[in-house]
Amino acid sequence: MWELGSLILLRPWWLLALAGLVVLAVIALRRARGLGAWESAVDRPLLSAMERFGRVVPGKARRILPPIGTAAALILALSGPATRIANPETFRNLDGVVIAVDLSRSIVEGGSLDDAQVAAQSVLQNSAGRPVALLVYAGEAYVASAFTSDALALSPLIAVLGKDIVPNPGSRTDRALTLAARIFEEADILSGDVVVVTDGDQLTPQAFNTAQDLAESDIHVSAFLVEPSGDHEDMPAPDEAGLERLTLIGDGGFGQAIAPTALARSIGRRAASDLASGDASALFFRDYGRYLLLIALPFALLLFRRAT
CATH class of the missing domain: 3.40.50.410 (von Willebrand factor, type A domain)
Structure with a gap:
């Protein structure tokens, strides 16, 4: 548990996954802007000619935004942002x-x-x-x-x-x-x-x-x-x-x-x-992680769009 003023992260270790996500995003971004393995498999003059005739279309970086956005929202949700309940319910046998x-x-x-x-x-x-x-x-x-x-x-x-x-x-x-x-x-x-x-x-x-x-x-x-x-x-x-x-x-x-x-x-x-x-921690904190999943929904929906 990690307290940031009135905000509490119930599972702060999930934030470590953000570092891995950043690394994966950088690698994916570099590959998305190029032609991947085709650049080494095709002669450069031929590849340039094909690009001029519109036969080769380089990748677009925005295509990786939906999976990255979905993953980032899920990680933040799993970290458990919450606030402490002032008067939590109590149970006799706890x-x-x-x-x-x-x-x-x-x-x-x-x-x-x-x-x-x-x-x-x-x-x-x-x-x-x-x-x-x-x-x-x-x-x-x-x-x-x-x-x-x-x-x-x-x-x-x-x-x-x-x-x-x-x-x-x-x-x-x-x-x-x-x-x-x-x-x-x-x-x-x-x-x-x-x-x-x-x-x-x-x-x-x-x-x-x-x-x-x-x-x-x-x-x-x-x-x-x-x-x-x-x-x-x-x-x-x-x-x-x-x-x-x-x-x-x-x-x-x-x-x-x-x-x-x-x-x-x-x-x-x-x-x-x-x-x-x-x-019994759920009795003492109001967890807002479930609401962060709503942020992930638009990114997740973009994953189902038809590609051309």
Whole structure:
């Protein structure tokens, strides 16, 4: 894909065929103006005499214009000139987002739950019409909301998250990722993002293995690190390095919950880019190549004229 301002070429490699067409056109033009192999097969004086008597008519360059014009229009059409559709149609099973919010004690009592909620809300605002599901977890993971195309409807649910919602103590990110993988499978969603909002406490080998499995299924694992902002003396310290490693294995992004906008926007842009470059690209661009074929029609019709 090649962007030229507001115009986009979906298949710019077809333009390389124009160079070959120019070479062929030059060769054909030189031959069309002469007599081809007759110039070497007939004596020059005899050929000149035949030309004077009108027995030999040199070729005309305009005869090669119809095939060249047809080929040029076809090449330009195949290059896929297009513009991006501002509000493309979305389909439930193309791409989705699962937000997993850690509600362990280190989050809800560490004074950092507000940051976690803001990060989750930022992902909702940048979901761009994709279906979104919400998980909450601590020692166990639970589905707070199945996939919904009305992502902003989850905003009030995120706003009321608190310490009494998940009764199981602990912080099992691995179970949240496993549950996310299961709801992707059950919803038949082809690709997407799992966004974990956590301090990275108690990351287990199972979490890294599940993140790798998700990445291999075209589901990216991103994470917002929630830093403590209150009394955190008797609670585990955030594991920033472990969380970064999790996102690296999961082919996702890493960001801070206190400043979530950059990562949230990156997740939204990557989803649109991945879909636009795949088989679903027709949903995101208005391709004008078919209209260029109309330019080829007059040249093509000239190819059927009667020759004398």
